[in-house]
Amino acid sequence: MATIRNPIEWSVEHVQLWSRALAAGRQGVHHDGEKVNSLVPAIRRIDVADLKDVLKRGLDDFGAYRTDVIFLCLIYPAVGLVLARAAYGRDMMHLLFPLASGFALIGPLAAVGLYEMSRRREEGVRITWRDAFGVLNAPSFGGVLALGLVLMGIFLLWLLTAQAIYDATLGPGAPASFGALLHDAFTTRAGWALIVVGVGVGFLFAVVALSISVVSFPLLLDRRVGADTAIWTSVRAVLANPVPMAAWGAIVTAGLVIGSIPLFVGLAVVMPVLGHATWHLYRRVVRPPAG
Numbered sequence: 001m002a003t004i005r006n007p008i009e010w011s012v013e014h015v016q017l018w019s020r021a022l023a024a025g026r027q028g029v030h031h032d033g034e035k036v037n038s039l040v041p042a043i044r045r046i047d048v049a050d051l052k053d054v055l056k057r058g059l060d061d062f063g064a065y066r067t068d069v070i071f072l073c074l075i076y077p078a079v080g081l082v083l084a085r086a087a088y089g090r091d092m093m094h095l096l097f098p099l100a101s102g103f104a105l106i107g108p109l110a111a112v113g114l115y116e117m118s119r120r121r122e123e124g125v126r127i128t129w130r131d132a133f134g135v136l137n138a139p140s141f142g143g144v145l146a147l148g149l150v151l152m153g154i155f156l157l158w159l160l161t162a163q164a165i166y167d168a169t170l171g172p173g174a175p176a177s178f179g180a181l182l183h184d185a186f187t188t189r190a191g192w193a194l195i196v197v198g199v200g201v202g203f204l205f206a207v208v209a210l211s212i213s214v215v216s217f218p219l220l221l222d223r224r225v226g227a228d229t230a231i232w233t234s235v236r237a238v239l240a241n242p243v244p245m246a247a248w249g250a251i252v253t254a255g256l257v258i259g260s261i262p263l264f265v266g267l268a269v270v271m272p273v274l275g276h277a278t279w280h281l282y283r284r285v286v287r288p289p290a291g
Contacts, residue, residue: 041219041233042287043240048247050284055251058277061118062269093178094170098162098198100260104206104253105155107271108213109148114275115218115282122283140220143227147216150227151209158205162198169194210249211238218282223289237285248281 103110166172169190175181185191215237216230225233238245252274259270 040229041223041289043233043237044285044287046241046244046284048244051244051248051251051281054277054280054284055273057280058118058273058275061121061276061279062273064121092174094166094175094181095159095162098159098202100257101202101206101253102155102158103256103260103267105158105209106151107252107256107274108209108217108278109151111271111275111278112144112148112217112221114272115221115279118276118279119218119221122279139222139224140226140230143220143225143230144217146227147213147220147230150231151213154205154209158202161201161205165194165198165201169197206249206253210245210252211235214238214245214248214278215282215286218279219286222282233286241285 170181170184170188175184185194212231212234214234216227216234219225219230219233220227255270255274256267259266259268
């Protein structure tokens with residue numbers, strides 16, 4: 001019969017899990033003792049129609065555990081509001097849109113606990129929000145950390161680039177108000193240059209982030225591989241399925257934009273649905289190991 005543990009016991013257990021996971025992180029980038037060719041998974045070709053089933057399965061996972069995942073994912077709108085307030089209060093309101101769009105760059109990392117919940121449900125295990133911390137026992141948790149740092153670096157580089165684009169168009173001074181920013185952006189030649197260049201460059205950042213992460217985090221949770229193998233597998237998946245992956249990127253971007261508009265509150269629903277669906281996309285694209 002299951003026993004109810006007190007918060008101290010639960011916390012001690014997860015501190016121990018973190019310690020073991022960080023100790024294993026040294027092998028996160030590449031597993032030296034294994035043949036690289038034997039680690040690279042095979043890729044399936046899929047159609048855009050397969051994305052409908054992927055989203056359906058993601059919704060099913062969300063429906064089965066929506067109370068738990070909404071509780072877990074309340075952090076996303078909270079973080080979004082904190083970032084927005086920080087930007088607005090420090091004369092950085094021109095970075096509000098880059099911050100909001102940046103969720104698409106770090107979303108795969110933010111949703112890693114949701115992949116784990118879908119993985120466990122797939123195995124028939126009863127789960128709660130606490131099981132999201134099962135990622136600490138992942139076969140390649142060191143790789144998860146390494147790849148997470150890569151995505152965070154891309155996110156920070158995007159913010160620096162967005163600042164540089166603003167300085168070269170409407171800057172370098174901060175806008176007088178949010179209304180003045182909108183007016184200058186949509187009614188001046190420099191503002192339209194800001195929009196066109198910003199969207200174009202942001203698209204390139206999104207393509208890079210999608211290519212290296214679309215299936216890499218689920219793969220690292222599922223198998224003992226290095227971050228280099230996971231990234232290469234993700235790139236191969238995109239190259240083998242350019243149209244479906246482009247459609248998937250559009251779905252993710254649209255979902256995050258819609259979820260961010262009402263004060264980021266919608267992210268508490270959008271993020272778990274997309275996170276669960278990403279696990280099923282991984283299952284659809286990456287072939288299981290032979291034997």
